[in-house]
Amino acid sequence: ALLYPSGGHGWPTHTACRDGGLEVLYQSCDPLQDFGFSIDQCSRHVKQNLSIRFGIILGEDIQELFVDVALVTKGSPFFNFSYPICEKDQPKFSFCGRRKGEKFYYAGPVNNIGFDIPEGEYQVLVEMYNENRSPVGCANATVICC
Template structure:
């Protein structure tokens, strides 16, 4: 009986020490994007309709996770890592406590969050090179909701 209880714990320790798998978002002759969860306790699902949308300023995405913490307030920060230095490029409050802006604002711990739709941004030419971008969503209590490291390879 003790072996049966210990097996899941051993599996969890081995799996979390190995880490989450790297997921491919898109790949074409000029651009490759991959991501891996930087939250050791939770993976994250993310898809992008096409790589070409990234140069037009609007792209359709799908993202999903199961909440480990409730989100009455939700904040996002995006940092670019270049030559070992973190450069903050975006920070915004997505959900306010009494003013839900998005459909998943107000979701409770254990609920499934799913977003499908367009994301608009200023269009930039993606420079050639390899970049790492970290996107972190956290609630008003500073608990991580989603943390993801993107690797962008532009040729």
């Protein structure tokens, strides 16, 4: 299910979580592949140790891996950040250094400062790329909080 769209345009929209007044939907924006993602505790009060699950078949080697996140509300970006996930000398995670074609599944916490999501609808663009800036994964997510 992670590879090859069954015809049609673009990848289907998945639900990462829907509970406690929060709904997170996402769609892969990588033309080559879809991926699986879910958030364990769905709440507008984001805990410091948020547990996520993430599965993808790698289209590139990831000796190094970086993620760029852009938050957009009402069409204007208001938050951007870039974070190194895998660095060359000091592989922090067990999936660092994995190979193109390898399955990669992560279930675990995501460190963050812990915050409450204000009411509203947000668009989040998440892009992951490797040391050659080749795209590893890409997602357009919608966060609806009410």
